[in-house]
Amino acid sequence: MSARLIELISASVTYHSGPMWARRTVEAVHKVSIEVQPGEIVGMVGESGSGKTTVGKLCLGVLQPTVGKVIFDGHSPIDRSSRRGQMAVVLQHPEWALNPRLKVGMSVAEPLSIQGGVASREKTRRIEEALTMVGLDAGFAQRYPHELSGGQRQRMAIARALITRPRFVVFDEAVSALDVSIQTQVLNLIKQLQAEGGFASLFISHDLAATRYVADRIVVMRAGEIVEQAPVREFYERPSHPYSQALFDTIA
């Protein structure tokens, strides 16, 4: 078994659209090779359309590459059973993060219900544990999503993501829709939980400032390709590639 947790080997994703006689081909991701080691946070930075979300989906196994391979802990391709309990995702929009019909506690426990084999009392205990872990009172479990603020909903989404103690979590623009003062709260939370729980993570964002704050290593994407990969230190000093430099300059 390889030491790498997730590995993309020269993966490409091509989309076809339009009618048969006027086919358009778009390559969302072109020959991307990435590794994620257990316990490391890889930050992925790029503009909209750069392919970073597509790479996230490849790593999670919800999207299969048109060409190339994706390996998770020795498994390839990644299917539902290899993913169960091992992976999680936190997406951008807090207003859609939780099922509006379910009490928040049920939403948070959903990965446990999916995994199966967890008794109801144990489930309640794990829900409480998860809520406390993200800094929310256990009583919140009885509320409905519309009673929570954006920041609270994102925290719930994080609690849900971590309840099965997964080995890999993808954060896709997870803090982009939050106010600055709340954003930092959630970024600190992610850093702290990762230090305690030891999960590996892919932190995808268009915001270099937020990404370099949490990541160990940064991958810069542009137009479906990787433009630069370097330890985060370089993104505090000066990155090498001109595109990375342009991004760097916007936060100076």
Add this chain to the structure above:
Amino acid sequence: MTPLLSIEDLAIEYVTRRGVVRALDEARLSLMEPSVIGIVGESGSGKSTMGLAIGRLLPRFANRLHGDLKLEGNSVFDANDESIRCLRRKRLGFVFQDPMTALDPTMKVGRQLVYAGGDSFGQNEALDLLARVGLPDQARVASSYPHQLSGGMAQRVVIALAIARQPALLIADEPTASLDASLRDHILDLLVSLHTAMNTGVILLSHELRVILRHCERVAVMYAGRVVEDGKTSVVFASPAHPYTLALLAAAPGRERPGEMLQPIPGVPPVLSGRVEGCGFAPRCRFAAERCQVERPIARLFANRTVLCHHSERVLDGAQKKDTAR
């Protein structure tokens, strides 16, 4: 001399099914002459409400409780329907976040510009306007529909529409939030250049501090429906005199050293249901004292800016100490 814009103790509330929400709690702002001012605030600060109030563009369920807003000496809230429409048409320009919802999807761009420009505004003037906002190939853009343009180009068209009648004041509410970072500075530079070129006042609303720092000479920081600090950007950001400004600058990523922990602002921004007795920021403020719970801060001139705080001296001291310690 009549100020360009004068917002005097404006209080506005929204009446919703779940109760009353106070969006502006006696907000004050004035622009003496056309200049570029940035308004910084998070959700619930009231900045968007204030921006919309300038054109009396608030929804039906918004009530003005007291205070007034005067544009070039004319009260916006007391104006009759005809005068307010005239104001919106001729003296104001608005640029909002999403260009695609601001443009009519069924009309070609050129026609929308001619329509916005009014009488004696024809195709030639429309093309000139497109050139003025930095669009190359004006003829092609003018004959396109909005969905055929990219986000950046569409936003430029929106700006062109807003300045078609040479307004006295341009209000831009998060104009670059839906655009890529690479385009952001260009669009903002354009907005600021309009101030120089046409002597138009520009009010830029944003939650991003670096955007304001880069493009606006003056900044007004809003929290809980009031303008809590107002002064030159370089002065305010370098040494803030209000605890919220100080905390906001410390919490935003971008200025920290590698490995340094950021200090978030504890708690959440308030949702007001009425006038605040005391200071709106007190629950989250590390300088808060007894006085802050009961006594509403009054705007005062302090260290070259207007600030709404009982403890500005300590705040300024604290900021300066932190700087020298670095």
Add this chain to the structure above:
Amino acid sequence: MRILKGLSAFYLNDRLTGAAGLALVVLVLMGVFGSMLPLGDPTAIGVGPRLGPPTGELPLGTDELGRSYLPRVVQGIRVTFLIASIAVMLTAALGTLIGMMSAYVRGWVDALIMRLADVMFAFPALILGLLVAALIGPGDVSVVTVITAATLPLFIRVVRAVTLSLAERGFVVAAEVAGASRMRVMIVHLLPNITGAVLVQLTYALSVGMLIESGLSFLGLGIQPPYASLGSLLRTGAVYLTIAPWMVFSSGVVLSLAIMSVNLVGDGLRDMLDPLRGRSLR
């Protein structure tokens, strides 16, 4: 509980919708309890003179066989409403299932279903009615079939659109990533959030259904005597329009009111569920 609160809220917000809602409730009650009302026997021949005008005892007059018209109209609403409701509810269930699966499974199955729905949608209901009546004979079964065929594509389309937008949302993707089976995602996460949209379409489909039923019965392809639906009443009433106008008048007005109230309730429901409410300027 939330539904009741919502309903009472929109009555207070919009009187027209409230009035329409009330009318709809009356309709439903008539549909369920109408036959028990002491309004007379709709099938009793010779109770009054033939084609007699409205009097104190016979409020809506009599028809060509001397039957009291009031209970006939009441039975008419009942039949029209019941048939349309049953048909529409069956269609809603079927359409929701197909639409949801089509959107979730995607690929060529989805494309095929959409094209079939388009074909069904393009077919005029009355022509379809003639076809079905020719095949299986006129009657309530053929009416239900036609209503189903006419309204099924509506449900499939709407449910498919809602499902497509739901499928992108955080909580659905999170469930998929956590390893949920497609069935689980559909039952726990998609279905409960589709019901709002389905409800709105249900009211619209109901008005379409009532129109189709009346139209087919008017042509003689729907409800057969001695039963009466508003359509068949209009059919016989039309013959005696110049002599006994109260027949067409009463059944016509009742049909119009019924359809209008259902439409208004549908509009009200749609507005209530619309997140952009209240955005007009002062």
